[in-house]
Amino acid sequence: MTEQFNINQFNCSISGKGQTLIWAHGSTGCIQSEDAIGLYAWHRFPKKLQLIRYDAVGHGLSSAGKCVEDYLWPELANDMISVATHCKATSELILGGQSMGSATSLYAALKHPGMVKGLILMNPPNAWHSRAAQVDEYHKMAKAARIFGGKGLAKISAKHWDKLLPNWLINGHEHSVLGMLDGLKQMTSQTLDQLFRAAALNDLPNKQLLSGLTMPTLILAWHxxxxxxxxxxxxxxxxxxxxxxxxxxxxDEVNEWPELISEFCFRL
Structure with missing residues (x-):
């Protein structure tokens, strides 16, 4: 049974009991859009494990941020730990997420390494040198967001799937990938503007810091x-x-990811 509730400004859901995985979605996503995509198969996540999911600030049913700084990854990491604390899950946690959610998890682990037993990083985002090359693109997205808003950007994105997902994944999940846009449609122009301007400032921690994270880590990526x-x-x-x-x-390999995630959590 999944329980949905609010913690301060965050919409959260919790299911199962046992080893805790706190999961954060990607940018412009939310709990609803993850469920609509179907790739995560959270409904099959073992009940012997506890799964805590939440909508990040400005996403889904959570309250919007007040400024660009609220969408910076170190600040999102503070939000993740705040959700954990309110759920009384403050030790031996597994932190994980997709894209922005994986960046959030890394920053949270750096801030509170003693709380974190493992990490799951799904589709880590552009980082370091490759992210620097995308800064202008994020500013263009912020401008487009101010003009078109969430619904407008969703319509544009639906015509350019090849820029968002691998073609082989689109062809294999053509009936469910539209769910990826469910979260984007709900977002306001102001929120998206702040989110994309934050994206231009965001980056993963430097590698020297990351090399100090010794907890088991599962990394999932696709070509x-x-x-x-x-x-x-x-x-x-x-x-x-x-x-x-x-x-x-x-x-077929992506369809194995939910089982890989469950097995990783059980091993810990």
Missing amino acids: GDKTHPVETAIELHQTLPNSTLHIADSV
């Missing part, structure tokens, strides 16, 4: 996604001393 280049996942794998990397090249 053919410019926003989540496999090179970032490989660099993280080379930097994090206790990490395992799975790179998918097909829908």
Whole structure:
């Protein structure tokens, strides 16, 4: 049974009992959009494990941020720990997320390493040198957000799936990938403007800091996604001393990810 509730400004859901995984979605996503996409299969997540999910600030049913700084990844990490604290999950946590959610998890682990037992990094975002090359693109997205808002950007994105997802994944999940836009449609122009301007400032922590994270880490990536280049996942794998990397090249391999996540949590 899944319980949905609010913690301060955050919409949260919790299910199961046992080892706790706190999961954060990607940018412009939310609990609803993850469920609509279907790739995560959270409904099959073992009940012997506790799963805590939440809508990040400005996303889904959570309250909007007040400024660009609220959407910076270190601040999102503080939000993740705040959710954990309110759920009385403050030790031996597994932190995980997709894209922005994986960045959030890394910053949270750096801030509170004693609380974190493991990490799951799905589709790590552009980082370091490759992210610097995308800064102008994030400013263009902020401008587009001010003009079109969430619904307008969702319509534009639906016509350019090849810029958002690998073609082989689109072809294999053509009936469910539209769910990816459910979260974007709900977002206001102001929120998206602040989010994309924050994206231009965001980056993963430097590798020297990351090399000090010794907890077991599962990294999941796929080929053919410019926003989540496999090179970032490989660099993280080379930097994090206790990490395992799975790179998918097909829908069948991506369909194995929910089981890989469950097995990782059970092993811990």
